[in-house]
Amino acid sequence: MGHTPMHTTAGKGVELSPWLPSQVPVSLLSPHDRAANGTYGEPSPESLLTAYRKMVLGRRFDEQATALARQGRLAVHPSSLGQEACQVGAALALRAADWLFPTYRDCVALVSRGIDPVEALTLLRGDAHCGYDPLRHRTAPQCTPLATHAAHATGLAHAERLKGADTVALALVGDGATSEGDFHEALNLAGVLRAPVVFLVQNNRYAISVPLSAQCAAPGLAYKGVGYGVRAEQVDGNDAAAVLAVLTTAIEDARAGGGPWLVEAHTYRLGPHTSADDPSRYRPAEEAEHWRRRDPITRLESALRERGVLTPEAAESATAEAEAYAADLRARFAEDPDLTPLALFDHVFASPPPHLTEQRAALRAELEGR
Numbered sequence: 402m403g404h405t406p407m408h409t410t411a412g413k414g415v416e417l418s419p420w421l422p423s424q425v426p427v428s429l430l431s432p433h434d435r436a437a438n439g440t441y442g443e444p445s446p447e448s449l450l451t452a453y454r455k456m457v458l459g460r461r462f463d464e465q466a467t468a469l470a471r472q473g474r475l476a477v478h479p480s481s482l483g484q485e486a487c488q489v490g491a492a493l494a495l496r497a498a499d500w501l502f503p504t505y506r507d508c509v510a511l512v513s514r515g516i517d518p519v520e521a522l523t524l525l526r527g528d529a530h531c532g533y534d535p536l537r538h539r540t541a542p543q544c545t546p547l548a549t550h551a552a553h554a555t556g557l558a559h560a561e562r563l564k565g566a567d568t569v570a571l572a573l574v575g576d577g578a579t580s581e582g583d584f585h586e587a588l589n590l591a592g593v594l595r596a597p598v599v600f601l602v603q604n605n606r607y608a609i610s611v612p613l614s615a616q617c618a619a620p621g622l623a624y625k626g627v628g629y630g631v632r633a634e635q636v637d638g639n640d641a642a643a644v645l646a647v648l649t650t651a652i653e654d655a656r657a658g659g660g661p662w663l664v665e666a667h668t669y670r671l672g673p674h675t676s677a678d679d680p681s682r683y684r685p686a687e688e689a690e691h692w693r694r695r696d697p698i699t700r701l702e703s704a705l706r707e708r709g710v711l712t713p714e715a716a717e718s719a720t721a722e723a724e725a726y727a728a729d730l731r732a733r734f735a736e737d738p739d740l741t742p743l744a745l746f747d748h749v750f751a752s753p754p755p756h757l758t759e760q761r762a763a764l765r766a767e768l769e770g771r
């Protein structure tokens with residue numbers, strides 16, 4: 402696609418259409434408007450089956466993590482329930498050498514990338530580090546400060562291109578995070594550098610208890626791209642086929658030199674903000690019910706069954722695989738982690754400043770009972 406930025410010249414208008422998203426979200430499983438689907442080819446039956454298995458696995462993992470939080474084995478759990486199509490789509494659209502920049506919400510994206518589930522939950526278990534090796538998995542630590550990782554993704558994408566690699570970076574961002582200054586700075590820089598970075602906004606309608614309408618007046622979050630020269634699209638975020646198709650197009654276009662993309666996925670957080678929240682206090686039950694009927698797993702499952710791609714045996718085997726995965730996670734969480742307090746100082750500075758060296762020595766002396 403590769404659009405070149407055009408600036409307004411006196412007396413001449415600017416053709417905005419190349420930058421703007423489709424008027425209605427792209428949907429392949431239940432298309433409202435086929436024109437909106439444009440050039441996004443339907444993913445292969447094999448890749449949709451893979452997405453289905455990973456979504457079933459991801460949901461079971463997520464339910465298990467919520468249970469572990471209730472048992473006090475995790476400090477808290479920000480569930481991905483309802484957002485599996487976005488997170489699995491993101492993981493599957495990336496190549497192994499690409500980089501993922503996730504938030505606290507995105508554990509299902511982590512395990513879908515092949516990160517060990519115990520490692521994916523390590524941070525929430527009270528460890529100071531992210532639990533997995535970011536370099537090995539080409540996955541940044543889960544980011545809790547909203548949107549700061551959008552700038553990191555832009556910087557990494559730009560740096561990789563300077564090194565001659567064809568890496569793409571994908572940053573997962575929440576709807577609330579698109580109101581943060583860091584998000585706008587990252588988009589601006591990405592547009593100027595034409596960095597190979599894709600921002601996927603999981604618009605789940607809420608930033609904790611704040612509905613989108615109370616914190617953003619834009620006609621849609623995808624429209625935030627045009628102001629920065631970032632190509633934008635919007636997609637039905639509960640339609641795994643559409644998410645996979647749009648993200649694959651965006652990622653491959655960015656890789657080919659087409660510049661950055663902003664993709665808004667319309668979805669819904671079916672559970673609480675975290676295991677410490679009660680969403681019934683701020684959102685109507687009918688709203689959650691409406692979205693429950695658009696469950697991304699049920700929708701993909703029905704479509705694949707109708708097409709004869711998913712047999713009852715294959716569905717059962719996906720469920721059995723997910724059960725075994727959860728059982729293994731439970732077993733490995735039954736023991737307390739072996740925390741090493743001194744590790745707090747690792748991986749922060751290549752050459753630690755003197756005051757940290759001193760603090761490390763003091764902690765060591767305390768641990769040794771000196």
Ligand SMILES: Cc1ncc(C[n+]2csc(CCOP(=O)(O)OP(=O)(O)O)c2C)c(N)n1
Pocket residue numbers: 506545546547574575576577578579581605607608609670674
């Ligand atoms: C810079 C910053 N400000 C405030 C917070 C507190 N906070 C944590 S999650 C959250 C809501 C984020 O909402 P959204 O971006 O929509 O993501 P979601 O939790 O819905 O996935 C807020 C305000 C934070 N983590 N970082």
Ligand SMILES: [Mg+2]
Pocket residue numbers: 575576577603604605606607608609
């Ligand atoms: Mg949100």
